[in-house]
Amino acid sequence: MNRFAALLDRLSYEPRRNAKLRLIMDYFRHTPDPERGYALAAMTNALMFKEAKPGLIRGLVEERTDPELFRMAYHYVGDLAETVALIWPAPGHENVAPISDDTPAIGHNNPPPHVPTLTEVVETLATTSKSDLPAKVAGWLDALDETGRWALLKLITRELRVGVSARLAKTAVAQLGGFEPDDVELIWHGLEAPYEDLFAWVEGRGPKPESGNPAPFRPPMLSHPLEEEDFVKLDASDFLAEWKWDGIRLQAVSGHDSHGKPVRRIYSRTGEDVSRAFPDLVEALTFEGAIDGELLIVREGLVQSFNVLQQRLNRKAVTPKLIAEFPAHLRVYDILTEGEEDLRDLPFAERRKRLEALVARLDNPRIDLSPMVPFETWDDLATARANPASVGAGPDADAIEGCMIKRANSPYLPGRPKGYWYKWKRDPYLVDAVMMYGQRGHGKRSSFYSDYTFGVWRDGPNGEELVPVGKAYHGFTDEELVKLDRYVRNHTVNRFGPVREVEYGRDRGLVLEVAFEGLQRSTRHKSGVAMRFPRINRIRWDKPAAEADRIETLEKILERGEKEIHPLKDQEA
Amino acid sequence: MALRSTDILTQTPQGLYCPLGDFHIDPVRPVKRALITHGHSDHARSGHRTVLATRETLLIMAVRYGEDFAGSTQEATLGESMKLGDVTVRFTPAGHVLGSAQITIEAGGTRVVVSGDYKRAEDPTCLPYEVVPCDVFITEATFGLPVFRHPDTREEVRELLDSVALFPERTHIVGAYALGKAQRVMALLREEGYDQPIHLHGAMERLTEFYKSEGVPLGDTPKVIASERSKLAGAIVICPPSSIQDLWSRKFPDPVTCFASGWMRVRARARQKGVELPLVISDHSDWDDLCRTIRETGAGEVWVTHGQEDALVHWCTMHGIKARPLHMLGYGDEGEAEETASTGGEA
Numbered sequence: 001m002n003r004f005a006a007l008l009d010r011l012s013y014e015p016r017r018n019a020k021l022r023l024i025m026d027y028f029r030h031t032p033d034p035e036r037g038y039a040l041a042a043m044t045n046a047l048m049f050k051e052a053k054p055g056l057i058r059g060l061v062e063e064r065t066d067p068e069l070f071r072m073a074y075h076y077v078g079d080l081a082e083t084v085a086l087i088w089p090a091p092g093h094e095n096v097a098p099i100s101d102d103t104p105a106i107g108h109n110n111p112p113p114h115v116p117t118l119t120e121v122v123e124t125l126a127t128t129s130k131s132d133l134p135a136k137v138a139g140w141l142d143a144l145d146e147t148g149r150w151a152l153l154k155l156i157t158r159e160l161r162v163g164v165s166a167r168l169a170k171t172a173v174a175q176l177g178g179f180e181p182d183d184v185e186l187i188w189h190g191l192e193a194p195y196e197d198l199f200a201w202v203e204g205r206g207p208k209p210e211s212g213n214p215a216p217f218r219p220p221m222l223s224h225p226l227e228e229e230d231f232v233k234l235d236a237s238d239f240l241a242e243w244k245w246d247g248i249r250l251q252a253v254s255g256h257d258s259h260g261k262p263v264r265r266i267y268s269r270t271g272e273d274v275s276r277a278f279p280d281l282v283e284a285l286t287f288e289g290a291i292d293g294e295l296l297i298v299r300e301g302l303v304q305s306f307n308v309l310q311q312r313l314n315r316k317a318v319t320p321k322l323i324a325e326f327p328a329h330l331r332v333y334d335i336l337t338e339g340e341e342d343l344r345d346l347p348f349a350e351r352r353k354r355l356e357a358l359v360a361r362l363d364n365p366r367i368d369l370s371p372m373v374p375f376e377t378w379d380d381l382a383t384a385r386a387n388p389a390s391v392g393a394g395p396d397a398d399a400i401e402g403c404m405i406k407r408a409n410s411p412y413l414p415g416r417p418k419g420y421w422y423k424w425k426r427d428p429y430l431v432d433a434v435m436m437y438g439q440r441g442h443g444k445r446s447s448f449y450s451d452y453t454f455g456v457w458r459d460g461p462n463g464e465e466l467v468p469v470g471k472a473y474h475g476f477t478d479e480e481l482v483k484l485d486r487y488v489r490n491h492t493v494n495r496f497g498p499v500r501e502v503e504y505g506r507d508r509g510l511v512l513e514v515a516f517e518g519l520q521r522s523t524r525h526k527s528g529v530a531m532r533f534p535r536i537n538r539i540r541w542d543k544p545a546a547e548a549d550r551i552e553t554l555e556k557i558l559e560r561g562e563k564e565i566h567p568l569k570d571q572e573a
Numbered sequence: 574m575a576l577r578s579t580d581i582l583t584q585t586p587q588g589l590y591c592p593l594g595d596f597h598i599d600p601v602r603p604v605k606r607a608l609i610t611h612g613h614s615d616h617a618r619s620g621h622r623t624v625l626a627t628r629e630t631l632l633i634m635a636v637r638y639g640e641d642f643a644g645s646t647q648e649a650t651l652g653e654s655m656k657l658g659d660v661t662v663r664f665t666p667a668g669h670v671l672g673s674a675q676i677t678i679e680a681g682g683t684r685v686v687v688s689g690d691y692k693r694a695e696d697p698t699c700l701p702y703e704v705v706p707c708d709v710f711i712t713e714a715t716f717g718l719p720v721f722r723h724p725d726t727r728e729e730v731r732e733l734l735d736s737v738a739l740f741p742e743r744t745h746i747v748g749a750y751a752l753g754k755a756q757r758v759m760a761l762l763r764e765e766g767y768d769q770p771i772h773l774h775g776a777m778e779r780l781t782e783f784y785k786s787e788g789v790p791l792g793d794t795p796k797v798i799a800s801e802r803s804k805l806a807g808a809i810v811i812c813p814p815s816s817i818q819d820l821w822s823r824k825f826p827d828p829v830t831c832f833a834s835g836w837m838r839v840r841a842r843a844r845q846k847g848v849e850l851p852l853v854i855s856d857h858s859d860w861d862d863l864c865r866t867i868r869e870t871g872a873g874e875v876w877v878t879h880g881q882e883d884a885l886v887h888w889c890t891m892h893g894i895k896a897r898p899l900h901m902l903g904y905g906d907e908g909e910a911e912e913t914a915s916t917g918g919e920a
Contacts (some may be wrong), residue, residue: 073720086720095864096719143596177909
């Protein structure tokens with residue numbers, strides 16, 4: 001456990017990707033099976049403990065610390081595992097203990113402290129009964145030092161947050177044997193922790209593990225946002241354009257197992273198998289291959305807003321009623337494989353033809369093509385983007401959040417290669433609002449006042465008043481964050497736990513230019529509106545609060561009746 | 574009848590004020606008469622008409638602001654009582670930085686101690702903290718949360734030396750506040766037997782010379798010459814926290830960014846600053862020492878000036894001690910203030 005803790009510790013302070021990779025490879029080289037395999041499982045988020053949950057940790061720490069002190073500490077640190085690791089009282093420690101007449105829970109007859117291995121931790125967590133777990137975990141926490149406690153708790157909360165993606169961990173394994181990360185990716189879904197066969201293969205001691213999964217996930221190709229200056233460099237005739245849909249990116253894969261039985265899978269863009277959530281769509285995958293597209297809800301031929309899509313996503317149980325009410329639909333724009341053939345090296349224009357043919361053969365209303373947007377010059381495309389309905393997007397125009405621009409000769413490359421695919425989103429709305437509250441952030445921003453609630457003016461019973469219209473926690477630089485944080489601290493008028501109310505009024509207050517993607521009516525918000533993806537566009541240190549916008553500005557946007565919905569729900573097309 | 578504590582000390586926009594003695598303590602704006610606990614710039618500001626402080630603090634202020642930092646100055650001798658108006662005041666070591674003192678005010682049988690910033694941990698560069706029993710104890714709470722437990726400084730310095738041994742081709746750049754922390758790190762390195770030159774950023778030079786002139790042995794501490802930065806592979810360089818990430822530090826061979834501060838106990842704080850090697854070395858009391866000190870003073874009432882007031886006030890209340898937060902602005906404020914004042918406010 002200590003070795004694994006030391007690895008996580010170093011990773012958490014190492015900003016450079018290549019150095020992280022070196023650290024992980026070094027760990028894999030010098031750590032025996034199965035220990036390193038469980039570390040790989042932890043870094044790829046492949047460990048799942050049925051009974052060991054954050055609630056267990058909370059329970060343990062609540063027995064040992066005053067709840068109020070713990071709450072304040074947690075708000076400050078912004079990370080449960082780290083807070084508990086730091087606050088965990090050494091035996092006999094009194095300054096955090098609750099004041100109570102009851103016999104304290106600490107000091108029971110635990111066996112002497114024993115520092116466990118990672119393997120022991122993983123295997124014990126998987127097999128120990130719910131009632132025996134607390135004592136087991138508490139014993140480990142007593143035995144480990146602060147870094148060890150932190151690593152153990154990270155493992156249990158399943159949020160390592162050390163800046164290592166599953167992809168990076170798989171890359172490290174691949175590089176042990178000079179393989180490409182995709183080589184590991186393709187067999188990954190058939191493997192299980194502690195991955196002894198995988199390590200044996202990359203180290204040349206064993207055969208390549210069977211994929212075991214006839215419908216594997218392949219890492220998707222991602223795009224870059226288009227910047228103004230890109231137009232000068234890019235020749236319009238080299239590119240094709242599609243609409244950028246306001247849905248969820250999915251990969252649908254269909255194959256068959258060794259008995260010839262069809263195997264159909266739907267993956268999220270991060271490779272999570274989400275097939276079970278979309279049985280209606282899985283049924284429609286009557287082909288062999290892998291296609292890439294957008295999940296949308298389509299009712300009577302009409303694409304519904306992202307808001308409607310969310311109502312299906314948020315449900316745990318997929319009932320026939322839910323399926324009937326929110327029919328899942330896949331609007332496809334690329335094809336990665338067909339039958340046994342890998343198409344990813346073909347130019348986009350070629351793949352598109354194969355995709356069109358496949359969709360035509362499928363002839364299923366649940367799966368259709370994302371149409372191409374015709375254009376000759378960038379100006380043409382700008383016009384289309386501003387008004388999708390004018391170039392044939394028809395009634396679906398509302399579900400379009402911009403254009404995707406793809407180089408006609410681009411291969412399908414995993415990750416975010418430069419120069420091939422661009423997303424060109426519609427311009428956001430802007431509004432000048434006044435900061436009303438600051439709240440402490442989490443993770444990277446912990447202990448900074450980094451989440452800001454802002455309001456606009458409206459007529460109240462006692463004259464003009466500010467009504468909160470949203471909350472934003474990004475859009476600013478780290479330097480601006482330091483200034484905003486200081487502003488909150490120096491202008492606090494009220495404190496509510498992690499939240500501070502700041503000074504605001506006609507003659508005082510800080511104006512924030514807020515950018516957002518759209519508005520919806522909301523009964524949950526005092527102002528009656530809810531913003532989509534708001535972020536701080538600029539800090540208007542110069543602007544008097546009295547000159548911030550009024551609620552009418554927002555209502556006009558709503559009244560335009562455009563159901564303006566083009567969010568950034570998962571950061572990527 | 575004993576005086577009420579608020580007769581002895583009140584809160585004003587300038588800072589804590591003693592009406593019976595007509596003086597302020599560590600005022601944030603110019604006042605007629607200021608008593609200063611220590612030389613950090615958030616406590617010791619220039620422009621007061623008269624300043625009463627320890628000899629070292631007065632000298633530090635002169636180094637920082639020039640000889641004319643106040644209309645007139647008066648030296649306070651540690652441990653000696655003196656009469657100011659209707660009160661008696663006394664300066665006692667606070668263990669924070671060289672010259673730092675607590676200020677005890679006594680009148681009508683009530684004793685109030687303004688502790689300034691203080692620590693209980695060992696520090697080779699200044700006198701240790703002395704407990705002053707009192708009725709009202711006024712404390713900071715920079716690290717007033719139970720997640721802050723400062724480790725043994727020797728372990729931290731050894732970690733730095735281990736890293737230097739591990740990466741002889743890289744320069745270790747240690748961010749440290751110019752007054753106190755920087756010299757403490759140097760002294761700790763010397764205690765661990767490190768006898769190489771310790772290279773200093775220009776902003777460190779004068780205060781380090783001052784420490785040496787006060788008899789604190791720090792060894793060879795040459796100033797970094799800009800054109801020779803690339804030759805400092807394997808060296809330890811100490812600079813203000815604001816310089817660890819700026820262009821100045823990028824000119825060293827593959828620098829390892831280190832930061833000596835109590836904040837380094839929290840991972841996110843280290844990462845926010847881009848620190849690769851956090852050194853948990855603080856000139857403030859950690860949670861346990863804050864609680865211990867309050868207990869040892871025997872005070873029935875505690876005022877918390879700045880920092881994480883809420884948790885410490887809660888702890889006092891739990892233990893039957895009357896406590897209130899003062900929410901004073903202009904001091905450390907969780908150490909963010911240090912960003913702009915690289916030579917001053919510290920943690």
